[in-house]
Amino acid sequence: MSTLAERAAAAAGRPHTTTPTAEEHTLPDTAEQAPAVDPMANYEPGEDDPDMVPVHLAWLRVRKEVRAIAKGEQYNGGGTRFNFRGVDTVVNTFGPVTLRHGVNVFPVKVDAEYRDTTTSKGNKMRECTVRVSWLIVGPKGDTLSLQTQGEALDSADKGTAKAQSVALRVLLLTGGLTPTHDKDPDLSVIERGEAPVRTPASYRDEALERSTSRSRMVQINAEVKQHGLAGVKVVNEVGDEEPLAGLIFRVGAERFGGGA
Incomplete structure (x- = not known):
């Protein structure tokens, strides 16, 4: 017995085409699909590319090359004077080295808090405190997660940027365990002799x-x-x-x- 569709096709003078069943439209099971291909599997570093090492080894190589950053800048104001390592000095030191070793540093989350305050002279200031979550990405794409804080005062709209810069400096110096190579004051030993007893x-x-x-x-x-x-x-x-x-x-x- 022919179906209605078959009789209609015969009357129109064309061959009948069987409609695909539901099974014929079913996609292959996900488990049977080919596994994802690692995009780095066949990668061959170029002449200037970094070694394809895990992120913790790449970061160690950065630390070995940076070695130390001295406190070469001085603050002298408000009756206070001290030596320090500025943000620009630290970034200028780490930047080229991380580039050579294929290390990227990204801020992935910034939580900021603000507070209005005044200086001792009565000038209005805005205090910003930030907590920054960082992602250090190695040449192979694996990552390290770290978190630092920064604090800054500003009379205009630069407080957040300043605080984030401080947080970056803290990340590089503490995450890099970067010494100053300054002389340790505790190493200065004074031999204290007893005063001779008078006659x-x-x-x-x-x-x-x-x-x-x-x-x-x-x-x-x-x-x-x-x-x-x-x-x-x-x-x-x-x-x-x-x-x-x-x-x-x-x-x-x-x-x-x-x-x-």
């Missing part, structure tokens, strides 16, 4: 000196006792032997009317 005779001579003040006589008396010289006998101004502490007390009493 009883030198204390006697100072006590007998007419220009010695009352306060100094009190101090001499304390030093003599501290060094255990109070009972040591010395020859006084009339040629007799007298305990040093007794001489000091007597001379002070005679000179100042109350003793040393």
Whole structure:
């Protein structure tokens, strides 16, 4: 038995074409599709291209080449003076090196907070604090994720840009563990020797000196006792032997009317 479609096709003088079934329109199962091809699989670096190493090795090579950045800039204002490493200096140092090793640094998220404030002179300022999420991408496309913060003050519209620049400097210096190679102040060692103990005779001579003040006589008396010289006998101004502490007390009493 022919179908209505077959009879209509025969009456029109054309062959009947069978309609494809639903199965014939079904796409191949996803699991049966060919696996995705790695775009870097057949990549061959050119003469100037970086080595195709993982991102952590590429970043290590950047650190090895940068070595150190000295605090070569100085701030001197408002009664404060200190040396520092500026944003431009740090970026100018890292920029060409990261380029050579195929390392890219991208800010992927910036969270900013603002606060109005004033300087000590009453000038209005805008404070901006940012938290920046960074993505360090290596030559093979793998990544490292880091986060830093920056803070800046500005009287116009540059606070956000300044704060992000500070956050970038912090990323490069801390993520690169970049030393200054400045001399460590803790390495300066001063050999501190003990002052030699004065002789009883030198204390006697100072006590007998007419220009010695009352306060100094009190101090001499304390030093003599501290060094255990109070009972040591010395020859006084009339040629007799007298305990040093007794001489000091007597001379002070005679000179100042109350003793040393």
